[in-house]
Structures are given as C-alpha cells and as structure tokens.
Amino acid sequence: MPNENAPGSPGIDPTWCSSAKDLVTTALGASRVWVTLGYGILNEVFWPSTGQPQIRDLGFIVAGGGRWTELKRLGNYTVATPEPYVPLPTIVHRGEGFTVTLEIAPDDRRDVVLVRYRLEQETSSDADRLRLYPLLAPRLGSRGRDNTAWVEHGALMASQGDCALCLQDTAGFARGSAGYVGRSDGWQDFRKNGRMDWTYPRAEQGNVALMGELDAQEGVLAIGFSGTVVGAHTLVGSSLAEGFGAIRDRALESWTEWGESLRCPGDAASPYRSLTLRSATVLKVCEDRHFPGAVVASLSIPWGNSHDDLGGYHLVWARDSVEAGFGMIAAQHYDEARSMASYLIATQQEDGHWSQNFYPDGTPYWKGVQLDEAAFPILLVAKLYELGQGDGLTGAEAMVRRAAGFLIRSGPISPQDRWEENAGISPFTLAVTIAALVAAAELLSDSAERDECLAYADFLNRRVEDWLYVRDTELCKKYGVDGYYLRMAVRDIFAGRHGPLPIANRGGLTLPAEEVVSLDYLYLARLGLRPADDPRMRATLKVIEGELAVDTPNGVSYHRYNEDGYGEHADGAPFDGQGIGRLWPLLTGERGHLAVQQGEDAAPYLRAMAAMTGPGGMLPEQVWDAPAIPARRLTPGAPTGSAMPLLWAHAEFMKLVAAQHDGKPIELLDAVAKRWGAKRPEPAVWRWRPDAPFEALPPGVGLRVEDGKPFRLHYAMVAGGGDLDGDWPDVQEARSQPAPFGMYAVGFAAKQLKGLAGCKLTLFYEEANQWEGVDHTIALGG
Structure with missing residues (x-):
C-alpha cells in the first residue's frame, strides 16, 4: 500500500461510548x-x-x-x-x-x-x-x-x-x-x-x-x-x-x-460491606484533583454511544455533591465532606443559589434554578457542625446567610424540581427548603435573621398539605385511601393540586397534577417534618407501591413518577429526547429509608440495590423494567444505557447502610427533629405573596404581606358580614418596611383582623411606578 494519508476524511459523525461502566x-x-x-x-x-x-x-x-x-x-x-x-x-x-x-x-x-x-x-x-x-x-x-x-x-x-x-x-x-x-x-x-x-x-x-x-x-x-x-x-x-x-x-x-479507615456499619461479614466500600471509592474517584471537593455526578455520558453531546454527567450538581458529602459522613471520612462543603462555599452565586450544574472549575453549564440545590449545602454544613466537624469552614456562615436569603426571597415555588423538569412546589424540594431554614437558624449569629428563618420555615411547614395533599381522586378510589401526596403542585398556587402538569420527554403530554405521584414525599419523614407512620404517609405509600413499584429478578425498584419519559424506548432504543422512564435504584434506597423510619428491616432494599450493579459493582442511574432484549444487552433489573456509576446512587446506598445500623437517616438534623417533633406547626403569622397567595386566613392568625421589592399596600378591610366581591370600602395605604434578607413587608396582628370578613388588596411598586395590576381577596377567619 502506498505511504499515503488515510482516505475517508473527515469520518462518520462521532459519538461517545456506552455509559455502562464496569x-x-x-x-x-x-x-x-x-x-x-x-x-x-x-x-x-x-x-x-x-x-x-x-x-x-x-x-x-x-x-x-x-x-x-x-x-x-x-x-x-x-x-x-x-x-x-x-x-x-x-x-x-x-x-x-x-x-x-x-x-x-x-x-x-x-x-x-x-x-x-x-x-x-x-x-x-x-x-x-x-x-x-x-x-x-x-x-x-x-x-x-x-x-x-x-x-x-x-x-x-x-x-x-x-x-x-x-x-x-x-x-x-x-x-x-x-x-x-x-x-x-x-x-x-x-x-x-x-x-x-x-x-x-x-x-x-x-x-x-x-x-x-x-x-x-x-x-x-x-x-x-x-x-x-x-x-x-x-x-x-x-x-x-x-x-x-x-x-x-x-x-x-x-x-x-485511604480505604482502611472507611467506616462500614455492621461486622466484617456484612453482605453490604463490599458495595459500601466500593461506593465510597466511587465518590472519591469522582473528585477533581485541581479543584478538591468538586465531585462530578458521573464519569459517564448517558446513552453516549448514540450521540455527540458533551453534556453528560461529568459535571458538578450541588445536590449530588451534598448527597456525596453525606455519604462520606456515613463512612466517617469527614475531611472529604468538609472539602465538598468548602468547594460549595466557593462556587455559590452572589445571590445565594448555585448554578444548576457546572464544570469542576465553577463555570456554569446549564443555567436552571432549583431551590433544593440552594438548600442542600446548608444541610451539609449544619451536619458537619452538629458532629463537631465544622471547625475551619471559613465563610460557612456567610454562605448560609446568602443561601437562606435566596430561599426566603424565592420560595416556595421552584423554577425546577429535583428532576429538572417542572416548575412548582414539590414535597422533596419543599422539605429540603424547610429543613435548611431551621438549620440556618442554628448557624446564623444575627437574631433577626434567625427568627426570620424559623418563622418562614414554620409557615411553609404548615402549608405542606394545603399545597400537596389531595383527596377524592380516581387514585384514591383505586387504592381505597383517604388521600395522598402529589409529585408536585404546578406553579399556579390556586390550581396547583389540580392544574395541568406537563410531562417531560413525552411529546407534549400533560396530565392533571392530582394524577401524578412520586417518592418525593418520603423526604417529609426523612428530614423530620412528618412522622414516618403518619396515616397520610402510609396512604401515599399504598399508591406509590401500586403505581411506581416493579418487582424485578434483582428486587424491587421504582419509577420516578407515572408516565415518566426519561429512558429507553419500548424497543430498547436509546433515549433521544423521548422515551419511557425506567427504574431508579436510588429510589429503592429512598424507600429503604422509610422502612428504617417505620421500624422495618431495610435489608430487602439493600439487597436489591446490590443486585442491580454492573459487572464491576457500579450502581446505575436506571435499570431495565421490561422483557429482556439481548441484542441491546437489556435485562430486567440490570443496568440500562443511562449513567453508570451514578454518584447519587452510591451515596444513597452508603447512607441506607448507615441508617439501617443507626436507626435513623443521616440527614435528619437534631435541630429539625427538636423543633416540631415531626408534627405540623401552627405559626402565628401567615405570609402572603403575589406569587404565592392564599384565599383564606385561619382565625387567630396574623397576616404579613411581603415581596422582594419595596411596595405600597393598597387595601381595604371588609367588616364581618360584608361582601368580599363588592366595592372597595374605606381604601387605605401602608408603605412596606424592610425585613431581613432583602424582603419588604406590611404586617397585621391577629387582633387587628378579629371580627373582619376579609381583606381586599393590591400592590404598587414605587421604584417602577407601576401597579401590580391584580386585585386580591383574602377571607379572614374572624
């Protein structure tokens, strides 16, 4: 053959390789x-x-x-x-x-x-x-x-x-x-x-x-x-x-x-020892060398052998980083957890949140905003301090202050849920936010900021069921339950539990929010907001087991939510923006945590996760939930072409092993457990916002109208027996006053509202010289 350069330039379109890592x-x-x-x-x-x-x-x-x-x-x-x-x-x-x-x-x-x-x-x-x-x-x-x-x-x-x-x-x-x-x-x-x-x-x-x-x-x-x-x-x-x-x-x-100092709960003969130690190693391998504490979600590109998109999982997510941090705490490798916390302190945005994900050097990749990613770093820092491992975290209080401020100014509606697909209120994001605000109060030195964090946490916790628990639905009839927690309430607060919820990756499919369930509600118990054996938790579990659980040859696992579209097609073809959601081993771990909290044995869930690994013991993002397709190497209960190993899944396994041994989740903070005893609080003041309004105020409760911008409140109080739908009687105005974390508010004590039928209000923003343009009414409990 002549000594000539290769023919066929430039070659076929490139792809990456399979994400099924050994x-x-x-x-x-x-x-x-x-x-x-x-x-x-x-x-x-x-x-x-x-x-x-x-x-x-x-x-x-x-x-x-x-x-x-x-x-x-x-x-x-x-x-x-x-x-x-x-x-x-x-x-x-x-x-x-x-x-x-x-x-x-x-x-x-x-x-x-x-x-x-x-x-x-x-x-x-x-x-x-x-x-x-x-x-x-x-x-x-x-x-x-x-x-x-x-x-x-x-x-x-x-x-x-x-x-x-x-x-x-x-x-x-x-x-x-x-x-x-x-x-x-x-x-x-x-x-x-x-x-x-x-x-x-x-x-x-x-x-x-x-x-x-x-x-x-x-x-x-x-x-x-x-x-x-x-x-x-x-x-x-x-x-x-x-x-x-x-x-x-x-x-x-x-x-x-490095490995001989890892803690592995249980004795040396534990059937979970090998995967626990391997999981800790995966977390360590995924840490960047030049940017210590930067752990990527996975050293893989989901379905990479079918496309050239570089946007794989070799990026840092604040949520996954904190999950890994808690995993290292479970292994009693506190130095790694502190390193992750230090890295998060350095990569926080000026307004208090973290980019949706970013390269190890901190450069943002996707630009979405998720409230749980602003809340999770607070939980990690709080846990380190609770364990006496927080010394030396310079800048921790400033980070917590910025993050708490972002949560207070931005909540309760998150532009994205933890699955990065929908805006609204999800029980997972809400639970993490509430717990983080309580944790923040323990770490802040300013008493007004502490009080603000706790008061807002109380209010959000009181509203969980108002926003996310539904009754009298078709699923209630199907499973014979009083009600259940939703996957999420849509952005429109008043329509939230029953409004249209777009289903991602399903060609424009939209379902009523009341028909979509997920395991996200489990964090209400995991973080100490609700008892694990609460009748509402058990009722939701019955729906979840019926709608999302699948028994595979390797054990039980769960879909993210019904009608999920993130996964291979029915014929096993790679996900290409459309597909069918498959089973997630990390959700098996979340279900196992509830078993621990309900006094049950988590062994079936640990065995299932351990059986769902690949040839080298790596835990995948998803496992196959349909009949085998040998030509595509798809086997029931075994890894699909999604990300593997998934950092989050390995951290979840480590935390479940620790929870099984210790009798409680590692993320459950003493401060949260003590504040409410897992019971719903009754705050003295309800907080009304233009983007999170309510139509009725319980009796004996104060009202605070608030926004992130200065405003004049244009309002009228309707006397008992009056008509809320009628004209505005005796219009009054009140100028908002600065409140902690950049908020502005006008407050009414409960005694000022006693005997009134309601309040009509709208806001005028002085800096923009602009009326809100919407008239609101709030029925008062008298």
Missing part, C-alpha cells in the same frame, strides 16, 4: 487522569479534570490464524480488584482458544495510564499465533471532528489544539495506522480484509482512530496526555521506564491507606 479509577496523587472501563476495555479517559473526556475508548482486537475478535464485542469477561476500596482492576477476557488479561494502573505522578496485557492461547502453532491490536479513538479537546492522528517512531499520536496524547508499548508497535472512523480506521480494516492491511501514517482534521500491532503477547501499554505532543511522549516514556510494578505498588499502597 469501573472508574484514578490515582491518589498529582496525576490528573481519570479512567472509565466498560465492556472490559478502557472507555472515556478524562484529563486534565473530571469534566473533560479526551478519548472515546481504547480496546483490542485479537487476530491470527485467519480469524479475528474484538474484545469489547466478545462479552465474556470478569473484573476484579484487590479490595473494594482499591480500584486497580484486573480484567480477564475469555475467547475461543485464548485468554486476554488486562491490568490497569494510573500513574500517581504523571498524567499517564498503564495497561499491562497478557495474551494466552491454547495452541502454540506459528501459523495460528495470535496477536493483539490496540484500537484507540481520540476525542481530544472533548471533540471528535477536528483531531489529527499519526504514527511516529513506533508510537501512536494525536492532537487537537493544546491537547495531545501518546500511546506507546514497551517494545514499540510493529506497525501502526491512523484513519478516519467508519472509513479507514483499524476496525474497518479487519472487517473488510480480515487482517491488518492498512498502515496509513496520518489522518488530519476529523473523527480519527489509531491502531497498532503488538509483536509480543505480553507487555505494557501507556497512554499519556499533555499540552504538547513532545510532553505526552516524554510522560509516557518516563512511566514505561519506571515500570508497571512500581507504579501499581504505589497506587495499591495509597488506596489501601
């Missing part, structure tokens, strides 16, 4: 490389941070004697590690007449990953001798359309901008080839020719791939990353010179030292 690993040291494994090979490798995948995969073809096999398609392999907390995998592939063993060791001193390989075959005939052919798909700069790849001095190289990689073997490659994916890459070479026929020296500016031929049946490969080609080559050469054994020994020592 394992994730990194080194505890200066190295800035994170490795994911899937189908027994290296998948995305991240560098120089957890937010930047740089290759699609690094796999192998085994060929010789007129036949060839690609390891990742073989599907017959095992993954083992020295200990659950030592993520140094040994992968053994078994094919027809051969075995390939791969050992992975990230270098703790360099941005390099080493792969020791050994190919064993049953026959030693020269004619049938097998060789290994590494296949590498660079995606440098986290892009796939403008990489350049080439073969140089026995090494495989690639670059894009200020990103470069080098793949080299201890003995060098016998031959190499650079091509365009789907056109002239190594896999196409074998598919068309049955052997390595092509040796193209270069493929420029496209979706490229590299392949090399190894003469030896055992040796060491190294893949390294740098800002320059020369730098990548130097790092790889240095690691290979130091040797696999020395580098793996260092990694083994550092991970062992």
Whole structure:
C-alpha cells in the first residue's frame, strides 16, 4: 500500500461510548487522569479534570490464524480488584482458544495510564499465533471532528489544539495506522480484509482512530496526555521506564491507606460491606484533583454511544455533591465532606443559589434554578457542625446567610424540581427548603435573621398539605385511601393540586397534577417534618407501591413518577429526547429509608440495590423494567444505557447502610427533629405573596404581606358580614418596611383582623411606578 494519508476524511459523525461502566479509577496523587472501563476495555479517559473526556475508548482486537475478535464485542469477561476500596482492576477476557488479561494502573505522578496485557492461547502453532491490536479513538479537546492522528517512531499520536496524547508499548508497535472512523480506521480494516492491511501514517482534521500491532503477547501499554505532543511522549516514556510494578505498588499502597479507615456499619461479614466500600471509592474517584471537593455526578455520558453531546454527567450538581458529602459522613471520612462543603462555599452565586450544574472549575453549564440545590449545602454544613466537624469552614456562615436569603426571597415555588423538569412546589424540594431554614437558624449569629428563618420555615411547614395533599381522586378510589401526596403542585398556587402538569420527554403530554405521584414525599419523614407512620404517609405509600413499584429478578425498584419519559424506548432504543422512564435504584434506597423510619428491616432494599450493579459493582442511574432484549444487552433489573456509576446512587446506598445500623437517616438534623417533633406547626403569622397567595386566613392568625421589592399596600378591610366581591370600602395605604434578607413587608396582628370578613388588596411598586395590576381577596377567619 502506498505511504499515503488515510482516505475517508473527515469520518462518520462521532459519538461517545456506552455509559455502562464496569469501573472508574484514578490515582491518589498529582496525576490528573481519570479512567472509565466498560465492556472490559478502557472507555472515556478524562484529563486534565473530571469534566473533560479526551478519548472515546481504547480496546483490542485479537487476530491470527485467519480469524479475528474484538474484545469489547466478545462479552465474556470478569473484573476484579484487590479490595473494594482499591480500584486497580484486573480484567480477564475469555475467547475461543485464548485468554486476554488486562491490568490497569494510573500513574500517581504523571498524567499517564498503564495497561499491562497478557495474551494466552491454547495452541502454540506459528501459523495460528495470535496477536493483539490496540484500537484507540481520540476525542481530544472533548471533540471528535477536528483531531489529527499519526504514527511516529513506533508510537501512536494525536492532537487537537493544546491537547495531545501518546500511546506507546514497551517494545514499540510493529506497525501502526491512523484513519478516519467508519472509513479507514483499524476496525474497518479487519472487517473488510480480515487482517491488518492498512498502515496509513496520518489522518488530519476529523473523527480519527489509531491502531497498532503488538509483536509480543505480553507487555505494557501507556497512554499519556499533555499540552504538547513532545510532553505526552516524554510522560509516557518516563512511566514505561519506571515500570508497571512500581507504579501499581504505589497506587495499591495509597488506596489501601485511604480505604482502611472507611467506616462500614455492621461486622466484617456484612453482605453490604463490599458495595459500601466500593461506593465510597466511587465518590472519591469522582473528585477533581485541581479543584478538591468538586465531585462530578458521573464519569459517564448517558446513552453516549448514540450521540455527540458533551453534556453528560461529568459535571458538578450541588445536590449530588451534598448527597456525596453525606455519604462520606456515613463512612466517617469527614475531611472529604468538609472539602465538598468548602468547594460549595466557593462556587455559590452572589445571590445565594448555585448554578444548576457546572464544570469542576465553577463555570456554569446549564443555567436552571432549583431551590433544593440552594438548600442542600446548608444541610451539609449544619451536619458537619452538629458532629463537631465544622471547625475551619471559613465563610460557612456567610454562605448560609446568602443561601437562606435566596430561599426566603424565592420560595416556595421552584423554577425546577429535583428532576429538572417542572416548575412548582414539590414535597422533596419543599422539605429540603424547610429543613435548611431551621438549620440556618442554628448557624446564623444575627437574631433577626434567625427568627426570620424559623418563622418562614414554620409557615411553609404548615402549608405542606394545603399545597400537596389531595383527596377524592380516581387514585384514591383505586387504592381505597383517604388521600395522598402529589409529585408536585404546578406553579399556579390556586390550581396547583389540580392544574395541568406537563410531562417531560413525552411529546407534549400533560396530565392533571392530582394524577401524578412520586417518592418525593418520603423526604417529609426523612428530614423530620412528618412522622414516618403518619396515616397520610402510609396512604401515599399504598399508591406509590401500586403505581411506581416493579418487582424485578434483582428486587424491587421504582419509577420516578407515572408516565415518566426519561429512558429507553419500548424497543430498547436509546433515549433521544423521548422515551419511557425506567427504574431508579436510588429510589429503592429512598424507600429503604422509610422502612428504617417505620421500624422495618431495610435489608430487602439493600439487597436489591446490590443486585442491580454492573459487572464491576457500579450502581446505575436506571435499570431495565421490561422483557429482556439481548441484542441491546437489556435485562430486567440490570443496568440500562443511562449513567453508570451514578454518584447519587452510591451515596444513597452508603447512607441506607448507615441508617439501617443507626436507626435513623443521616440527614435528619437534631435541630429539625427538636423543633416540631415531626408534627405540623401552627405559626402565628401567615405570609402572603403575589406569587404565592392564599384565599383564606385561619382565625387567630396574623397576616404579613411581603415581596422582594419595596411596595405600597393598597387595601381595604371588609367588616364581618360584608361582601368580599363588592366595592372597595374605606381604601387605605401602608408603605412596606424592610425585613431581613432583602424582603419588604406590611404586617397585621391577629387582633387587628378579629371580627373582619376579609381583606381586599393590591400592590404598587414605587421604584417602577407601576401597579401590580391584580386585585386580591383574602377571607379572614374572624
């Protein structure tokens, strides 16, 4: 073949690889490389941070004697590690007449990953001798359309901008080839020719791939990353010179030292020990090196092998970070939890909230706002202080003040729920908000701010059932219950429980809010707002078990909500903006927490979660809930193509193990438990807002009209027996006064309202010289 550049530029449209990871690993040291494994090979490798995948995969073809096999398609392999907390995998592939063993060791001193390989075959005939052919798909700069790849001095190289990689073997490659994916890459070479026929020296500016031929049946490969080609080559050469054994020994020592101090509730023979320790390791692996405390939701891209969207889960969510922080607290690794809290203090927005998600350096990605993400960091900091682990968190009170202020100014309606799909009031978000306000009061030094947090928390807690509990519905009749908690009330407060709720990813489907349920209500008990055995909790559980629970061969799990659309299609095709929601193991964990609080055994839920892991013990975002589809590797109760491992799911498992042992959720704060004793409070003052109004005030309760902007209250009191729908009698005005956290308010004591039928009101905003434009009425209880 002529010594010419590869044909087929620029290659087919690039994708990422499957999110079904066997394992994730990194080194505890200066190295800035994170490795994911899937189908027994290296998948995305991240560098120089957890937010930047740089290759699609690094796999192998085994060929010789007129036949060839690609390891990742073989599907017959095992993954083992020295200990659950030592993520140094040994992968053994078994094919027809051969075995390939791969050992992975990230270098703790360099941005390099080493792969020791050994190919064993049953026959030693020269004619049938097998060789290994590494296949590498660079995606440098986290892009796939403008990489350049080439073969140089026995090494495989690639670059894009200020990103470069080098793949080299201890003995060098016998031959190499650079091509365009789907056109002239190594896999196409074998598919068309049955052997390595092509040796193209270069493929420029496209979706490229590299392949090399190894003469030896055992040796060491190294893949390294740098800002320059020369730098990548130097790092790889240095690691290979130091040797696999020395580098793996260092990694083994550092991970062992870290893991031996993990707390695993129960005895050493606990059936949950392995997954508990592995889960803690996943949380640690997902932490960025340059930005300590930045833990990404997953080192994966859901359904990544079907699209090129970089918006995977290798981003930081404040909610997932706090879930991980509580997981580390469960493992009694307080330093990691403090590091996560410190990172959240640094990434808080000026107004008190956190971006929906962001890269490890703090750069926002999606721009949505979720109230639970503003509340959760308060809970983490409060828990650390409750355990005597908060010392040294400089800026914690300022962070709490900003976050509490945001919650007070913005609540109770959240622009997004925890599933990032709907605006309104959800029991999960509301519970986290209320608990966070009580926690904030414990951490603030200003008495007026403390009082404001507690008063608003009391009011929100009093209104939970008004907003979220429904009766006399079709589901009540179906399950023979008095009522149940909703998934969420829509933005329109007055229509909230019965108004139209859009269902995401279902082609415009809208359902009445009263018909949609979820496990979100469980946090009312988990955070200490309602007793776990409250009749309303039990009634809702009956509906949940009937509507959302599915028994799989691996145990029970739950849908997020009825008619969910986030998951594979009915035929198993990847989610593409439309689909059918599948089962979430983390919800099995949430159900298990309720079992603990109700005095039951959480073992069935722990066993189910443990059984729903992948080959390497990773917990997925979702598991399959329909008949098996072998062609798509979909099996009931087993991982789907969603994110795996999911940080949140692993943290939930760790917390459930701790809750089972301790008898209560780790997130339940003493301050919240003591304030209400899980009973609904009766606040002395109700708070009326234009975006969260109410139509009636109970007797003996004061009224506070408030807003986040200065206003003049234009109002009229209607005497007992008067007509609220009539003309405005005796119009009065009151100028709002500043209140804590940037609010403005006009208040009426309960005695001022005694004997009145109601109040008519509207607001005039002085700064904008504008009337609100809506007349409101509030019926008074006399």
